[in-house]
Amino acid sequence: QKEVEQNSGPLSVPEGAIASLNCTYSDRVSQSFFWYRQYSGKSPELIMSIYSNGDKEDGRFTAQLNKASQYVSLLIRDSQPSDSATYLCAVNGGSQGNLIFGKGTKLSVKP
Amino acid sequence: GAVVSQHPSRVICKSGTSVKIECRSLDFQATTMFWYRQFPKQSLMLMATSNEGSKATYEQGVEKDKFLINHASLTLSTLTVTSAHPEDSSFYICSVEVAGKSDTQYFGPGTRLTVL
Numbered sequence: 165q166k167e168v169e170q171n172s173g174p175l176s177v178p179e180g181a182i183a184s185l186n187c188t189y190s191d192r193v194s195q196s197f198f199w200y201r202q203y204s205g206k207s208p209e210l211i212m213s214i215y216s217n218g219d220k221e222d223g224r225f226t227a228q229l230n231k232a233s234q235y236v237s238l239l240i241r242d243s244q245p246s247d248s249a250t251y252l253c254a255v256n257g258g259s260q261g262n263l264i265f266g267k268g269t270k271l272s273v274k275p
Numbered sequence: 276g277a278v279v280s281q282h283p284s285r286v287i288c289k290s291g292t293s294v295k296i297e298c299r300s301l302d303f304q305a306t307t308m309f310w311y312r313q314f315p316k317q318s319l320m321l322m323a324t325s326n327e328g329s330k331a332t333y334e335q336g337v338e339k340d341k342f343l344i345n346h347a348s349l350t351l352s353t354l355t356v357t358s359a360h361p362e363d364s365s366f367y368i369c370s371v372e373v374a375g376k377s378d379t380q381y382f383g384p385g386t387r388l389t390v391l
Contacts, residue, residue: 196378
């Protein structure tokens with residue numbers, strides 16, 4: 165069964181620090197990788213997508229992909245209290261072309 | 276990103292009633308929509324894949340006769356929870372897949388269902 169693994173946390177970082185969120189996946193043929201942010205009681209919001217090995221930067225966010233290691237990460241620079249949320253890693257590979265989600269990592273940014 | 280709406284945002288109903296949830300893609304046509312359920316403090320669980328003009332594909336363990344899905348147009352999919360019971364109380368979220376954007380999904384705001 166295809167799986168996406170994340171550390172559930174909570175991951176606590178001080179304001180202004182770099183938060184590093186990690187994700188591993190089991191399906192070697194996966195091609196599309198996503199990070200979603202979900203605030204408590206809200207639905208997930210797409211932050212980043214990445215398809216090629218290496219880094220992809222968007223503002224304070226950097227996604228990193230290593231297909232050989234089946235590893236994808238999200239770095240959040242200059243973390244803000246408003247970044248406190250659960251971050252979901254998602255990988256394509258479902259039988260219906262759907263995404264497979266990890267259980268999420270809860271991030272807490274302390275002022 | 277895509278704009279996805281859901282209606283209602285919150286519903287409270289008595290046990291045994293049926294509840295219909297609408298998912299609309301407001302700014303593009305969606306041939307594929309997905310329905311998820313999320314219990315408190317748990318991860319997203321895919322319930323079914325909704326394809327326009329054809330029958331939905333349900334994940335293992337999801338009763339298709341209890342969770343009726345209709346994807347009658349390229350902008351609307353509905354999920355009907357039939358004969359709802361308290362254990363069906365959950366956060367139901369739809370997402371749409373954007374054609375040509377490599378599996379990217381955008382989520383609706385979700386519907387919180389409480390069955391008394």
